[in-house]
Amino acid sequence: MGDTPGGRLGEPTLEEQIAAYQREFQDLDPQVEKIVSALSRLNRRMNVAYSRQTAALGISNAEWEVLKALVLSGAPYRMGPSDLAKRLGLTPAAMTHRIDRMVTEGLVTRERDESNRVRVIVELTPEGRGMWLEAMRLASGFEEDLLQDLSAEERTVLGEVLTRLLRRVEHAQPDAGGRLSDLD
Amino acid sequence: MGDTPGGRLGEPTLEEQIAAYQREFQDLDPQVEKIVSALSRLNRRMNVAYSRQTAALGISNAEWEVLKALVLSGAPYRMGPSDLAKRLGLTPAAMTHRIDRMVTEGLVTRERDESNRVRVIVELTPEGRGMWLEAMRLASGFEEDLLQDLSAEERTVLGEVLTRLLRRVEHAQPDAGGRLSDLD
DNA sequence: GCTTCGAACTTTAGCTTTGAAGTCTTCAGC
DNA sequence: GCTGAAGACTTCAAAGCTAAAGTTCGAAGC
Numbered sequence: 001m002g003d004t005p006g007g008r009l010g011e012p013t014l015e016e017q018i019a020a021y022q023r024e025f026q027d028l029d030p031q032v033e034k035i036v037s038a039l040s041r042l043n044r045r046m047n048v049a050y051s052r053q054t055a056a057l058g059i060s061n062a063e064w065e066v067l068k069a070l071v072l073s074g075a076p077y078r079m080g081p082s083d084l085a086k087r088l089g090l091t092p093a094a095m096t097h098r099i100d101r102m103v104t105e106g107l108v109t110r111e112r113d114e115s116n117r118v119r120v121i122v123e124l125t126p127e128g129r130g131m132w133l134e135a136m137r138l139a140s141g142f143e144e145d146l147l148q149d150l151s152a153e154e155r156t157v158l159g160e161v162l163t164r165l166l167r168r169v170e171h172a173q174p175d176a177g178g179r180l181s182d183l184d
Numbered sequence: 185m186g187d188t189p190g191g192r193l194g195e196p197t198l199e200e201q202i203a204a205y206q207r208e209f210q211d212l213d214p215q216v217e218k219i220v221s222a223l224s225r226l227n228r229r230m231n232v233a234y235s236r237q238t239a240a241l242g243i244s245n246a247e248w249e250v251l252k253a254l255v256l257s258g259a260p261y262r263m264g265p266s267d268l269a270k271r272l273g274l275t276p277a278a279m280t281h282r283i284d285r286m287v288t289e290g291l292v293t294r295e296r297d298e299s300n301r302v303r304v305i306v307e308l309t310p311e312g313r314g315m316w317l318e319a320m321r322l323a324s325g326f327e328e329d330l331l332q333d334l335s336a337e338e339r340t341v342l343g344e345v346l347t348r349l350l351r352r353v354e355h356a357q358p359d360a361g362g363r364l365s366d367l368d
Numbered sequence: 369g370c371t372t373c374g375a376a377c378t379t380t381a382g383c384t385t386t387g388a389a390g391t392c393t394t395c396a397g398c
Numbered sequence: 399g400c401t402g403a404a405g406a407c408t409t410c411a412a413a414g415c416t417a418a419a420g421t422t423c424g425a426a427g428c
Contacts, residue, residue: 011271012256014347014350017256020255020256020257020258021256023258024255024256024258025317025320025324027324028320028324029324029328031339031340031343032324032327032328032331032339033324033327034343034347035331035339035342035343035346036230036327036330038343038346038347038349038350039223039226039227039230039346040227040230041350042223042346042349042350042353043223043224043227044273045350045353045354046220046223046224046353049353062414071204071208072196072201072204072205072208073204074204074207074208080376080377081376081377081378082375082376082377087195089228090415090416091415091416091417092376092377092378093377093378093379093380093415093416093417093418094414094415094416095377096377096378096379097378097413097414097415098414101414116376116423116424117422117423117424118375118376118377118422118423118424119375119376119377119423120376120377133209136209136212140209140211140212140213140216140217142364143216143217143220144213144216145356145364146220146349146352146353146364147216147219147349148352148364149348149352150345150348150349154341154345155215155216155219156215157338157341157345158219158342158345159215159218159219159222161334161338161341161342162218162219162222162223162226163198163218163222164333164334165222165226165330165331165334166198166222166225166226166229168330168332168333169226169229169230169233169330170229172329179325179326179329180326180329180330180332246384264406264407265406265407265408266405266406266407274385274386275385275386275387276406276407276408277385277386277387277388277407277408277409277410278384278385278386279407280407280408280409281383281384281385281408282384282385300393300394300406301392301393301394302392302393302394302405302406302407303393303405303406303407304406304407
């Protein structure tokens with residue numbers, strides 16, 4: 001499919017979008033909407049960038065996520081399919097198939113745990129680890145370019161504020177209507 | 185499928201994750217990684233929250249996005265399938281099917297443009313517009329809760345910095361390796 | 369020791385999306 | 399006014415996902 005070369009993905013600009021929101025839905029804080037819209041668009045763009053990079057290496061974004069989970073689990077880079085599924089937010093069924101593909105591509109191996117034959121062990125191959133390293137080099141380069149214009153202080157504040165927001169979503173329990181209430 | 189009630193989605197904490205990155209990939213600026221990881225996790229959480237809310241209203245997130253595009257296009261809330269597809273980043277084929285479903289649910293209507301019979305016009309129904317309004321009320325409530333702890337100044341800075349980052353991704357042309365170079 | 373339960377994974381069926389091919393309409397050139 | 403090309407959508411086959419129903423193994427109770 002296609003992202004337009006010019007950069008626009010068929011979207012209005014952020015400013016146009018916020019104006020449209022205010023036109024269609026009056027009781028909306030434009031500042032809140034600006035932050036939320038920017039967050040979501042920024043994330044979409046970043047994912048497009050990551051996809052391009054992993055595609056250039058010959059793997060899919062989905063495979064990259066598996067490699068990432070295995071690497072971050074630390075040596076010896078082993079996890080069970082259901083742990084991986086939980087980590088990536090997939091169903092076990094999807095995990096089975098994803099591992100199938102990655103085994104045939106030589107990125108991971110799958111073997112039964114002989115000490116407990118119900119379990120399966122997925123292990124990163126050296127090829128898989130190398131692939132992750134390459135992808136990581138590309139990704140971190142992109143990330144540094146992205147944040148390049150931010151001053152040291154801006155980076156600090158941004159990191160701190162985002163972490164605070166994250167903690168709020170992760171620890172707050174949404175009620176039936178989806179409102180967040182404090183827990184900590 | 186499942187998000188754990190406790191809030192954790194099978195992930196390590198942000199701090200654990202950053203430590204793991206540094207262990208496995210030395211030349212990485214932890215501050216950059218903190219910002220990027222927090223951004224991506226925050227976004228994932230927000231999407232989970234939105235999904236819960238739209239599900240409570242009986243529509244899918246996918247359908248909500250179509251409603252949003254139509255409403256933001258302004259009265260009379262009409263768009264062609266391919267415009268919608270571009271706007272949402274889908275293929276025309278997917279758009280066809282998605283519209284099929286929404287027509288049977290009464291959220292939109294589809295008719296041929298009689299002045300140019302190649303074109304099709306998708307138009308929001310009053311039910312569709314009402315659905316969007318309800319979803320919007322829930323979403324904006326959630327968003328205000330999310331940003332509740334931020335001071336006025338923090339909001340201003342956050343909005344400004346995110347907008348700057350967004351402009352950078354949207355206007356910069358990535359090279360073959362995915363690096364961003366300045367254009368403006 | 370047999371049975372039952374539960375855990376971990378796989379299989380199956382159905383849905384949504386993509387990519388490619390197909391249809392129908394318009395428009396430009398002859 | 400015919401023909402060819404381009405545009406807008408739809409149809410079709412295949413990939414990847416979810417939910418639910420197996421399957422297999424281990425552990426606990428009788």
